[in-house]
Amino acid sequence: MAKFLKKGGKDMPAINTASLPDIVFMILMFFMVSTSMRQTDKLVNVKLPEATEISKLERKDLTSYIYIGTPTLQMQAQYGTDSRIQLNDSFKTVLDIRDFIAAERENLSEVDRSFMQVSLKVDESTKMGIVTDVKQELRRCSALKIMYVARQAVASY
Amino acid sequence: MADISFLMLIFFLMVTTMDTDKGLSRRLPPMPDENAQVQDIKVNKRNLLEVRITTNDNVYAANQVTAQRITDVNELEQIVIEHLTNPAGNEKLSNKKMKDIEGFGEYAVSEGVISLQNDRGTSYNKYIEVQNVLVRAINRIRDDFSKENFGKVYLQLNEEQQEIVREAIPQNISEAEPKNVGKK
Numbered sequence: 001m002a003k004f005l006k007k008g009g010k011d012m013p014a015i016n017t018a019s020l021p022d023i024v025f026m027i028l029m030f031f032m033v034s035t036s037m038r039q040t041d042k043l044v045n046v047k048l049p050e051a052t053e054i055s056k057l058e059r060k061d062l063t064s065y066i067y068i069g070t071p072t073l074q075m076q077a078q079y080g081t082d083s084r085i086q087l088n089d090s091f092k093t094v095l096d097i098r099d100f101i102a103a104e105r106e107n108l109s110e111v112d113r114s115f116m117q118v119s120l121k122v123d124e125s126t127k128m129g130i131v132t133d134v135k136q137e138l139r140r141c142s143a144l145k146i147m148y149v150a151r152q153a154v155a156s157y
Numbered sequence: 158m159a160d161i162s163f164l165m166l167i168f169f170l171m172v173t174t175m176d177t178d179k180g181l182s183r184r185l186p187p188m189p190d191e192n193a194q195v196q197d198i199k200v201n202k203r204n205l206l207e208v209r210i211t212t213n214d215n216v217y218a219a220n221q222v223t224a225q226r227i228t229d230v231n232e233l234e235q236i237v238i239e240h241l242t243n244p245a246g247n248e249k250l251s252n253k254k255m256k257d258i259e260g261f262g263e264y265a266v267s268e269g270v271i272s273l274q275n276d277r278g279t280s281y282n283k284y285i286e287v288q289n290v291l292v293r294a295i296n297r298i299r300d301d302f303s304k305e306n307f308g309k310v311y312l313q314l315n316e317e318q319q320e321i322v323r324e325a326i327p328q329n330i331s332e333a334e335p336k337n338v339g340k341k
Contacts, residue, residue: 025162032169049285053292054179063178119178122281128210129277131284135332139188148285149180 043086044069049124050153057147062115064104064143066097068130069123083126085134094133101141117145181288186331204251204268206240208233210287212278221249230290237294241269241326261306261321270329291330299326 046069057063067086071079075091084091087100105113118138122131138146206220216227218236227233243250251269258264271291275284296311299322303311307318314322 019158022158022162025159025166029162029165029169032166032173049282051181051285051289053181053289053296055182057178057180060177119180121178124280124282124285126281127277128275128279128281128284131281132275132277135185136188139185142187144185144187145182146185147178147180147182148288149178150285150289152179 041089042067043072043075043089043091044084044123045072046121046123047125048121048149048151051148051150052153054150054152057117057119059112059115059117062108062112063117063119063147064101065119065121066100066134067121068126068134069121070125083123083130085130094130094137097134097137098141101138101143105143115145116143117147118143119147119149121149181285181292183288183330183332201252201268203249204270206237206251206269206271207274208271208287208291209274210276210279210283212276214280214283216283216287222247230286233287233290234294234297237271237291238298240271241267241295242298243267243269256324258321258324260317261325264325266325266327270331272331288330292328295326295328295330299323302326 044067046067068083069086070076070081071084071091079091085093085097087096092100101118105116108116120131120134135146138144203221206218209217209219211217216230216233218225218227218233220236220240223236227236240250243253251267253265253267255263256266258266273287273291299311302325303309303314303318303322307314311319311322
C-alpha cells in the first residue's frame with residue numbers, strides 16, 4: 001500500500017529545463033540576424049563613388065559623419081530634390097556645421113581631440129559646389145582631417 | 158541542439174562585418190588668418206602641375222611642358238608620374254632636392270606639387286575619380302621606389318620602411334582655394 005501512496009505524491013515534478021539554452025540561443029540568433037548597427041536614420045540617398053586607392057578608417061570612435069545627397073523619396077515632398085546636408089538626424093545647412101563640429105569635439109576626450117576626423121559620405125551625382133562649401137566650413141572650424149568615403153572598385157588597368 | 162546553435166552563432170559572428178568605412182584620406186590646409194594678406198606660397202613654376210576639372214567634367218592638366226585636355230583619366234597617371242619623377246632631368250619638370258632621410262640616407266626628393274582645382278558644377282564622381290588617379294600615380298611611384306630599395310611593394314613593408322618611403326615620395330596634392338567660375 002505504501003508503495004502506491006508514495007507514487008501519488010502531491011508535489012509537481014520539476015519542469016525539464018534541458019532545452020532552455022536552445023530557446024535562449026534561438027532568440028539570440030533572431031536578434032543578431034534582425035538588428036542592424038546603424039545609429040542614424042538616413043534622410044538622404046547616398047550612392048558612394050568608386051575608388052581603388054582607398055584606405056581604412058583608423059579610429060571609428062573619433063569620426064563624425066556628414067552626409068550629402070538628395071533627400072529620400074519620403075522627404076522629397078518636404079525638402080525637394082536638391083542636394084542637402086544631413087548631420088545626425090536632421091537636415092542642416094552649411095552654417096550648422098560649426099556647431100556640429102564643436103559638439104562632436106566636445107564629446108571626445110581631450111587627448112583625442114586633435115585626432116578628430118570627419119567622414120564625408122557624399123552621393124556621386126552631387127555637384128562640387130556644396131562639397132566645397134562644406135570643406136571651407138570645416139577648414140574654418142579647423143577640422144582638417146577628412147575622408148572621402150568611397151566604395152572599393154575593381155582596378156581597371 | 159546547443160552545438161548547432163553555437164555553430165550558427167560563430168558563423169554569424171564571422172560573417173557580419175562592422176561596416177568599417179573606407180575612402181580617400183585628405184588633410185585640408187588650415188584656413189588662412191582673415192586679417193593676414195593672402196599670400197601665395199611661392200612654388201617654383203616648374204614644380205607645379207595644375208589639374209583642373211571644369212563644370213562639364215572635362216579634365217585639363219598643365220605644367221611647363223604640356224597643357225592638354227585629358228580624355229581618359231588613366232592618361233593623367235602617366236603625366237603625374239612623369240612630372241614627379243622627372244626621369245630625364247628635364248629643366249621644365251619638377252625639381253629635385255637632396256634630403257637626408259633618417260635611416261636611409263640622402264635621396265633626391267621631388268619638389269613637385271599637384272594642384273587640383275575644381276568648379277562648383279563639377280560632379281563629385283569625377284572629382285573622386287581624379288583624386289583616385291592622383292593617389293594611384295603616387296602609389297605607383299612609391300611601389301617602384303620600394304621595390305628598388307627594399308625588394309617589396311609599399312604595402313608589404315614594415316612601419317619604418319613605409320615611413321622612409323613616405324618621406325622620399327611625399328603626397329603633395331593641394332586643393333586650391335575655391336574659385337567661383339561658372340557662377341553669376
